[in-house]
Amino acid sequence: MVSxxxxxxxxxxxxLMKPFITAHKRYGTxxxxxxxxxxxxxxxxxMALFPSTLAPYDPSDQxxxxxxxxxxxxxxxxxxxxxxxxxxxxIHGSRTILGVAFAAAILSSLIGIPLGLLxxxxxxxxxxxxxxxxxxVYSFPGLILAIAFAAMLGPGVVNITLAVAVIYIPTYxxxxxxxxxxxxxxxxxEAAQAIGARRWTILLKYIFPxxxxxxxxxxxxxxxxxxxxxxxxxxxxxxxxxxxxDWGRDLxxxxxxxxxxxxxxxxxxxxxxxxxxxGFTMLGEGLSEILNPRLLER
Amino acid sequence: xxxxxxxAVTRVFLTIPMLFILLSxxxxxxRVMPGDPVAAMLGGHAPPEVIAAKREELGLxxxxxxxxxxxxxxxxxxxxxxxxIFDQKVGTPIAEKLPATLExxxxxxxxxxxxxVPLGAYAASRRRTGRDFGxxxxxxxxxxxxxxxxxxxxxxxxxxxxxxxxxxxxxxxRVFASLFEKTGFYVIDTLLAGNFAALGDVLLHLFLxxxxxxxxxxxxxxxxxxxxxxxxxxxxxxxxxRARGIPENKVVYRHALKNAFIPILTxxxxxxxxxxxxxxxxxxxxxxxGMGRLLLERIRLRxxxxxxxxxxxxxxxxxxxxxxxxxxxxxxxxRVKY
Numbered sequence: 340m341v342s343x344x345x346x347x348x349x350x351x352x353x354x355l356m357k358p359f360i361t362a363h364k365r366y367g368t369x370x371x372x373x374x375x376x377x378x379x380x381x382x383x384x385x386m387a388l389f390p391s392t393l394a395p396y397d398p399s400d401q402x403x404x405x406x407x408x409x410x411x412x413x414x415x416x417x418x419x420x421x422x423x424x425x426x427x428x429x430i431h432g433s434r435t436i437l438g439v440a441f442a443a444a445i446l447s448s449l450i451g452i453p454l455g456l457l458x459x460x461x462x463x464x465x466x467x468x469x470x471x472x473x474x475x476v477y478s479f480p481g482l483i484l485a486i487a488f489a490a491m492l493g494p495g496v497v498n499i500t501l502a503v504a505v506i507y508i509p510t511y512x513x514x515x516x517x518x519x520x521x522x523x524x525x526x527x528x529e530a531a532q533a534i535g536a537r538r539w540t541i542l543l544k545y546i547f548p549x550x551x552x553x554x555x556x557x558x559x560x561x562x563x564x565x566x567x568x569x570x571x572x573x574x575x576x577x578x579x580x581x582x583x584x585d586w587g588r589d590l591x592x593x594x595x596x597x598x599x600x601x602x603x604x605x606x607x608x609x610x611x612x613x614x615x616x617x618g619f620t621m622l623g624e625g626l627s628e629i630l631n632p633r634l635l636e637r
Numbered sequence: 638x639x640x641x642x643x644x645a646v647t648r649v650f651l652t653i654p655m656l657f658i659l660l661s662x663x664x665x666x667x668r669v670m671p672g673d674p675v676a677a678m679l680g681g682h683a684p685p686e687v688i689a690a691k692r693e694e695l696g697l698x699x700x701x702x703x704x705x706x707x708x709x710x711x712x713x714x715x716x717x718x719x720x721x722i723f724d725q726k727v728g729t730p731i732a733e734k735l736p737a738t739l740e741x742x743x744x745x746x747x748x749x750x751x752x753x754v755p756l757g758a759y760a761a762s763r764r765r766t767g768r769d770f771g772x773x774x775x776x777x778x779x780x781x782x783x784x785x786x787x788x789x790x791x792x793x794x795x796x797x798x799x800x801x802x803x804x805x806x807x808x809x810x811r812v813f814a815s816l817f818e819k820t821g822f823y824v825i826d827t828l829l830a831g832n833f834a835a836l837g838d839v840l841l842h843l844f845l846x847x848x849x850x851x852x853x854x855x856x857x858x859x860x861x862x863x864x865x866x867x868x869x870x871x872x873x874x875x876x877x878x879r880a881r882g883i884p885e886n887k888v889v890y891r892h893a894l895k896n897a898f899i900p901i902l903t904x905x906x907x908x909x910x911x912x913x914x915x916x917x918x919x920x921x922x923x924x925x926x927g928m929g930r931l932l933l934e935r936i937r938l939r940x941x942x943x944x945x946x947x948x949x950x951x952x953x954x955x956x957x958x959x960x961x962x963x964x965x966x967x968x969x970x971x972r973v974k975y
Contacts, residue, residue, distance in 0.1 A: 394692070477949040478959060482914035483932075483951055487666045490936040490944065567783055574785050575921050575933055594789060598804070602793055609786035616781040624777075 373625025748851020757862025
């Protein structure tokens with residue numbers, strides 16, 4: 340009997356869920372922050388992947404409703420100056436911003452992490468030069484750098500992703516380099532050297548896995564930042580070409596109608612940016628508390 | 638004191654490579670990367686001879702390394718070059734717009750500190766209570782609000798719905814800046830001219846944009862102040878002060894806060910870069926005639942020398958502020974090793 344109960348689907352599910360449910364006892368509030376962040380992100384990802392299942396209208400349909408219509412039952416977030424449904428635009432806009440932010444964060448981590456690993460591991464003059472360059476870029480306001488890149492490259496999904504990605508390379512580089520430097524001095528690395536492990540083995544098998552935990556946290560916080568940067572670039576008109584629903588650009592369109600009291604065109608896209616950025620920040624903070632409790636204190 | 642001087646000199650010399658790298662980076666972005674400024678400026682259908690002539694006139698046909706040398710030599714003479722679109726030096730519009738941005742940045746920082754530091758200190762003194770949690774929540778949410786959206790929301794509430802505050806520009810149309818403009822800092826200019834009606838008008842216009850910057854940036858300071866205060870409140874001298882029967886408020890806000898302030902100062906330096914970026918977006922929202930608007934306007938006109946000039950000035954400011962903060966830090970904290 341006992342073994343039968345053990346393999347019923349319900350108990351299997353409850354065993355699967357158990358670590359999630361009991362985890363809050365171990366980690367306290369941080370756990371719920373993490374869960375809340377993850378739920379926000381999952382919902383937004385669903386929105387980005389299957390916008391048509393949620394949006395009542397086509398986001399570019401210029402005959403969806405009245406012009407500058409106030410929020411009503413048929414148009415919960417109102418309609419814009421081109422008679423498009425704001426709710427549908429908000430839902431479809433999630434795809435743009437999430438896509439750019441994810442792609443940019445992945446790209447900058449793919450460049451920043453190996454550079455940081457190598458620089459910290461090899462040391463010497465190459466490390467000094469690379470660190471100086473990265474520190475200088477890091478000290479410069481990221482948005483201004485992204486503006487310069489975006490202005491040179493011109494509008495386009497790929498270009499804006501590149502512009503956002505470039506400014507976060509130093510973030511990963513500095514983090515990974517610092518970690519590599521301290522792990523390099525650990526006893527187990529020395530032991531590996533003593534038994535004659537090759538340099539690549541030490542780098543990839545002993546150092547890299549220990550760096551990854553911190554990278555996960557920074558990756559999440561970085562996406563939050565990239566979301567804000569993408570939205571800012573679109574807001575000032577350096578973002579995506581016209582035609583793609585985008586929260587930042589919708590905000591700058593709504594700005595023109597603000598003096599006449601049209602509040603719905605600016606309220607909702609902006610609120611979505613806040614919620615999405617908050618989701619990734621919460622996930623990052625929760626993760627950092629659970630994976631490496633001391634990271635944020637430093 | 639001698640040691641301090643030595644530190645200061647070393648620190649100044651350390652700024653030079655950083656500045657050099659930033660200037661080179663600007664050059665790489667604007668000149669080496671794909672995208673031909675001349676073709677863009679003349680439009681897609683200009684004949685190749687015309688493009689070639691314009692390139693020669695602007696010195697863009699020279700080898701990259703020569704252009705780079707000329708660029709650095711020009712900067713060393715504090716010359717930012719000539720505009721490609723207008724018949725003016727690049728330095729002229731920058732000198733005109735820089736005070737507007739600095740005025741906004743400084744008042745924005747003032748609001749940031751006024752909101753962030755007391756809230757953070759209060760949260761630390763009420764650790765693990767509902768109020769502490771609420772303030773921490775505020776800090777995290779404020780950090781995630783795009784600064785331009787905050788600006789739009791404040792405009793909507795205070796400008797459009799309540800009609801209390803102006804939402805665009807530095808002065809009302811009826812107030813002529815030419816009557817008092819001297820330094821470009823309108824608050825100072827109106828004071829110097831003794832024109833208090835204009836001063837009131839200037840302050841009213843300054844209020845919303847700087848409050849916007851202040852609220853958004855205060856999130857980081859809430860968090861930082863709280864974390865530092867928690868450390869300081871654990872220290873022996875705080876215990877000693879409490880044991881002497883000094884009122885709790887005085888212990889927290891006088892004794893402890895003073896010592897929690899040093900990391901906050903460093904943070905101010907680091908945040909200055911973010912503040913500048915925030916100022917660009919705020920300027921765009923509030924039609925504030927500063928550096929950010931200049932940059933965006935010239936990007937639209939494809940005036941590359943001016944774009945480069947604005948970014949170079951930003952780089953100068955960032956390096957200068959980080960230098961200043963380090964020096965002040967060394968001056969007030971005797972524990973810093975020279």
